[in-house]
Amino acid sequence: MKTKTRTAALRTLSLGLGVALLATACSSGGTGEAEETSGDTGDSTTITWWHNSNTAPGKDYYEKVAADFSEANPGVQIEVSAMQHDDMVTKLDAAFQSGDAPDIYMERGGGEMQAHVEAGLTKDLSDVAADTISTLGSSVAGWQIDGQTYGLPFSMGVVGFWYNKALFEQAGVTEAPATWDEFYTVIDKLKAAGIEPISVGVGEKWPAAHYWYYFVLRECSQKVLQDGVSTLDFSDPCFAKAGENLEKLVAAEPFNAGFLSTPAQKGPTSASALLATGKVAMELAGHWEPGVMQGLTEDKQGLGEDTGWFPFPAVTGGKGDPAAVLGGGDAWAVSEGAPDVAVDFVKYLLSDEVQQGFAEQDMGLPTNPAAVEFVKDPALAALLEVRDSSPFVQLYFDTAFGTSVGGAMNDAIALVFASSGSAQDIVDATQSAADAEK
Amino acid sequence: MADDTTAPRGATVSPATSTTQAPVVGRATARPTARVAGGRRGPGPAWRKRAEIVFFVAPALLLFLFFVVWPIVKAVQFSLYRWKGFGPLVDFVGLRNYVSVLQNDVFTDALQHNLTIVVFSILIQLPLGLAIALLLNRRLWGQGVLRTIIFVPYVLAEVIAGVVWFQLLQPQYGVIDAVLGVVGLEGPPQGWLGTPDKAMIAVIAVLTWKYLGLAVILFLAGLQGVPEELYEASQLDGASWWQTQRRITIPLLGPTVRTWAFLSMIGSLQLFDMVWILTKGGPANATTTMVTFLVTEGTKRQNFGIASAASVILFVVALTFALLYQRFVMRRDTHDPAPRKKAHR
Numbered sequence: 001m002k003t004k005t006r007t008a009a010l011r012t013l014s015l016g017l018g019v020a021l022l023a024t025a026c027s028s029g030g031t032g033e034a035e036e037t038s039g040d041t042g043d044s045t046t047i048t049w050w051h052n053s054n055t056a057p058g059k060d061y062y063e064k065v066a067a068d069f070s071e072a073n074p075g076v077q078i079e080v081s082a083m084q085h086d087d088m089v090t091k092l093d094a095a096f097q098s099g100d101a102p103d104i105y106m107e108r109g110g111g112e113m114q115a116h117v118e119a120g121l122t123k124d125l126s127d128v129a130a131d132t133i134s135t136l137g138s139s140v141a142g143w144q145i146d147g148q149t150y151g152l153p154f155s156m157g158v159v160g161f162w163y164n165k166a167l168f169e170q171a172g173v174t175e176a177p178a179t180w181d182e183f184y185t186v187i188d189k190l191k192a193a194g195i196e197p198i199s200v201g202v203g204e205k206w207p208a209a210h211y212w213y214y215f216v217l218r219e220c221s222q223k224v225l226q227d228g229v230s231t232l233d234f235s236d237p238c239f240a241k242a243g244e245n246l247e248k249l250v251a252a253e254p255f256n257a258g259f260l261s262t263p264a265q266k267g268p269t270s271a272s273a274l275l276a277t278g279k280v281a282m283e284l285a286g287h288w289e290p291g292v293m294q295g296l297t298e299d300k301q302g303l304g305e306d307t308g309w310f311p312f313p314a315v316t317g318g319k320g321d322p323a324a325v326l327g328g329g330d331a332w333a334v335s336e337g338a339p340d341v342a343v344d345f346v347k348y349l350l351s352d353e354v355q356q357g358f359a360e361q362d363m364g365l366p367t368n369p370a371a372v373e374f375v376k377d378p379a380l381a382a383l384l385e386v387r388d389s390s391p392f393v394q395l396y397f398d399t400a401f402g403t404s405v406g407g408a409m410n411d412a413i414a415l416v417f418a419s420s421g422s423a424q425d426i427v428d429a430t431q432s433a434a435d436a437e438k
Numbered sequence: 439m440a441d442d443t444t445a446p447r448g449a450t451v452s453p454a455t456s457t458t459q460a461p462v463v464g465r466a467t468a469r470p471t472a473r474v475a476g477g478r479r480g481p482g483p484a485w486r487k488r489a490e491i492v493f494f495v496a497p498a499l500l501l502f503l504f505f506v507v508w509p510i511v512k513a514v515q516f517s518l519y520r521w522k523g524f525g526p527l528v529d530f531v532g533l534r535n536y537v538s539v540l541q542n543d544v545f546t547d548a549l550q551h552n553l554t555i556v557v558f559s560i561l562i563q564l565p566l567g568l569a570i571a572l573l574l575n576r577r578l579w580g581q582g583v584l585r586t587i588i589f590v591p592y593v594l595a596e597v598i599a600g601v602v603w604f605q606l607l608q609p610q611y612g613v614i615d616a617v618l619g620v621v622g623l624e625g626p627p628q629g630w631l632g633t634p635d636k637a638m639i640a641v642i643a644v645l646t647w648k649y650l651g652l653a654v655i656l657f658l659a660g661l662q663g664v665p666e667e668l669y670e671a672s673q674l675d676g677a678s679w680w681q682t683q684r685r686i687t688i689p690l691l692g693p694t695v696r697t698w699a700f701l702s703m704i705g706s707l708q709l710f711d712m713v714w715i716l717t718k719g720g721p722a723n724a725t726t727t728m729v730t731f732l733v734t735e736g737t738k739r740q741n742f743g744i745a746s747a748a749s750v751i752l753f754v755v756a757l758t759f760a761l762l763y764q765r766f767v768m769r770r771d772t773h774d775p776a777p778r779k780k781a782h783r
């Protein structure tokens with residue numbers, strides 16, 4: 001009786017299992033095979049392009065660029081998807097996981113790109129786009145692995161302090177600080193005038209992390225830095241020293257109330273909005289800040305005339321070049337399985353003509369030297385000068401090291417802001433996450 | 439007895455039904471089948487019953503296998519590899535991901551936070567919900583409006599509620615601090631969500647606000663099931679309102695309360711959305727939960743192996759809780775409650 005019952009139950013169960021397995025086998029087979037959505041079909045080719053310029057004028061401009069290319073290359077269709085940045089990043093991750101990546105996509109370089117290259121997802125452009133690479137010069141360095149180039153940067157920006165000129169004046173600060181001693185004087189003056197000196201969005205961690213990155217850039221020599229990025233060895237004392245600088249800054253309490261939960265750019269209480277609406281005097285941020293502030297004010301002007309910018313001050317005794325800048329950029333990369341014409345299109349995107357239009361629309365800081373003079377916005381033009389005169393641009397460390405190490409590092413830095421972590425903790429957390437990668 | 443872990447309810451049922459000589463197939467379906475067979479239609483051929491069972495269970499079983507069992511199997515598989523989320527699964531690391539999750543202070547803290555939330559949810563919402571339900575169960579002016587007000591937060595989308603509370607709890611510009619200011623109190627200078635040792639209090643407060651409505655509605659529904667006769671009898675015996683509640687209402691509400699506590703417990707263990715919106719697990723990891731940990735590891739850092747290991751651990755923790763609770767607390771509701779059954783159902 002008992003055994004009979006059990007057999008029956010088992011039979012029922014195995015039948016169900018069989019059907020289920022069949023169903024899953026079918027579905028997983030389906031996704032596995034769908035490696036390439038596009039390819040040569042006779043004389044008509046469609047290439048897919050994902051970008052993040054999803055508002056005018058950038059969106060319209062890119063549509064025109066795609067149409068122009070199709071016209072010059074009969075039979076080539078370009079399927080453009082303009083997405084909001086975060087959505088694009090999320091969708092890209094999913095697309096890579098399912099093996100269904102777009103032919104042309106945005107690559108930020110560093111460890112992120114390295115992971116894609118190691119997984120065989122990204123095309124080597126070294127030979128097929130050699131001309132463009134030589135035009136772009138040193139700015140492609142961030143998209144090279146072992147001398148091979150996997151992405152063509154179209155916009156490169158730098159990070160520095162954006163400040164409110166009117167509030168500085170109100171506090172009696174006449175000159176932007178060039179050293180950290182001067183910076184602390186500025187903080188004191190602003191506080192004395194009843195103005196919150198700095199806003200920072202530790203809620204999202206990366207804005208806070210930029211402080212540590214920059215202190216590292218000022219404390220460490222270029223050689224130590226570049227070795228560190230490639231060997232993932234953080235034993236040089238300059239890394240810990242950077243953290244001590246940060247501890248000192250946090251102890252001076254220059255940040256907006258509630259900075260530990262403040263978002264970076266979203267909503268009226270975000271760090272960028274506090275600067276844009278005159279509630280704080282400055283914020284450490286990249287070239288995107290004027291655009292972000294414009295979106296956060298009702299008149300769409302941001303700080304307008306009061307927008308000021310100065311580089312991250314020098315650290316006394318630091319071994320880093322005070323003119324070195326932290327920054328990063330966006331590059332176009334081509335999927336391994338994309339048709340050849342996708343490479344042609346990417347080269348076209350980096351051409352003098354398209355980059356000039358890109359500069360004219362203030363869509364970013366162009367990388368093609370022929371386009372530099374076309375940037376209209378004075379703040380962006382000034383940044384371009386800083387970028388181009390700087391001895392070297394250090395890619396944001398979290399991008400450079402990849403998401404895994406970068407995430408652990410940013411977490412540890414945020415803990416220092418919360419006064420529950422030490423300078424050494426940042427180094428240790430980064431090192432152990434890096435060791436787990438090796 | 440080993441079967442107890444998979445289906446504690448059926449375990450004691452099946453021997454009982456098997457003595458009636460009725461063919462028993464799946465244990466879970468044993469009782470209803472036996473009852474129908476013995477009742478209206480008389481015992482039919484065994485193969486037919488089996489075919490029926492297969493026919494009716496198959497769609498649900500398929501969905502269950504595909505959407506529940508399969509992902510669990512995949513998660514276990516991923517947890518044994520070092521994997522970035524794309525490319526082939528090649529880097530087999532055995533149980534190393536589990537070791538690194540269990541040795542990670544952030545995760546063990548997260549586990550503690552989950553347990554704290556479980557305990558406080560029950561400690562705060564149970565008495566509060568019970569008190570409100572008892573009050574609302576009396577004839578009361580504006581009863582409907584009050585019920586609605588208490589239930590609205592539960593209906594509101596979690597994300598919207600989270601965003602609203604995030605703004606309310608902001609320091610300086612937030613409404614909560616302004617209200618506190620009126621009565622001469624002061625919020626923490628970093629704000630409720632920005633101060634590591636206050637953030638959890640804020641999260642629990644918002645969760646209480648959000649989920650109290652569910653407790654109240656469930657308790658009210660349970661109260662409807664308390665038979666009128668008992669109240670009449672107690673009135674005849676001259677019991678006070680308080681005595682009636684204590685001796686009749688609350689004991690008979692037991693099964694409802696135990697079911698609610700179970701839901702609340704499992705919900706607290708799997709808590710994600712509200713915490714993610716309010717604090718993202720910060721500041722300084724003060725409000726991380728197991729799920730925010732695994733989401734951060736998986737989608738933000740692309741350590742899918744680690745995230746999968748964490749999700750398997752979460753699964754085991756939740757399953758253990760559920761089974762222990764079934765075994766020791768819910769048992770009295772599901773096992774042989776015959777004498778009481780007629781009274782309150």
